[in-house]
Amino acid sequence: MNTHKHLLIVHHTQSGSTKKMTDAIINGAKQENIIIRSRSALKANSEDLLWADGLLLGTPENFGYMSGAMKHFLDEVFYDCLERVNGLPYAIYIKAGNDGTGAKNSIEKILSGLSLKKIQDPVIAIGSLTESVIKECEELGQLMAMGLTESIF
Ligand SMILES: Cc1cc2nc3c(=O)[nH]c(=O)nc-3n(C[C@H](O)[C@H](O)[C@H](O)COP(=O)(O)O)c2cc1C
Numbered sequence: 001m002n003t004h005k006h007l008l009i010v011h012h013t014q015s016g017s018t019k020k021m022t023d024a025i026i027n028g029a030k031q032e033n034i035i036i037r038s039r040s041a042l043k044a045n046s047e048d049l050l051w052a053d054g055l056l057l058g059t060p061e062n063f064g065y066m067s068g069a070m071k072h073f074l075d076e077v078f079y080d081c082l083e084r085v086n087g088l089p090y091a092i093y094i095k096a097g098n099d100g101t102g103a104k105n106s107i108e109k110i111l112s113g114l115s116l117k118k119i120q121d122p123v124i125a126i127g128s129l130t131e132s133v134i135k136e137c138e139e140l141g142q143l144m145a146m147g148l149t150e151s152i153f
Pocket of ligand 1: 014017018059100
């Protein structure tokens with residue numbers, strides 16, 4: 001029996017910090033029974049989302065909102081995936097200069113429209129990346145991977 005679970009990570013970075021968070025999440029999520037698909041928000045599409053058993057979204061906060069690239073991804077997939085991803089577990093990670101709540105609220109509103117299921121509050125990194133934020137990212141990856149393999153979400 002194939003027990004592999006599919007984890008989709010959709011991310012955008014401009015100056016590299018969100019990429020570092022993505023790398024830490026992937027490190028944490030690597031497990032024998034997890035297949036990870038890591039996609040740029042500019043390239044990911046509804047086929048990726050329909051493939052996924054779990055979703056992690058990573059973006060910088062720009063102008064009090066998610067990045068334009070992440071918005072592009074959500075615009076692309078929304079109607080294709082409506083009613084086809086109900087209950088899909090997700091979590092968000094955000095890199096911000098000084099806030100992060102605008103990115104959080106904007107993504108959560110759209111994902112609740114898609115009836116996705118939040119597994120934990122976002123990891124929001126403000127200012128420079130610290131070891132403790134990188135650890136939080138690894139733990140988020142681990143939590144998602146473990147929850148998927150154990151079917152606890
Ligand atoms: C165009 C632009 C707009 C930004 N707007 C915000 C903002 O509204 N709130 C905030 O906390 N940080 C803001 N920032 C800071 C970025 O979120 C921060 O530099 C982040 O680390 C960028 O992530 P990246 O290195 O993955 O590109 C902005 C940065 C840019 C370039």
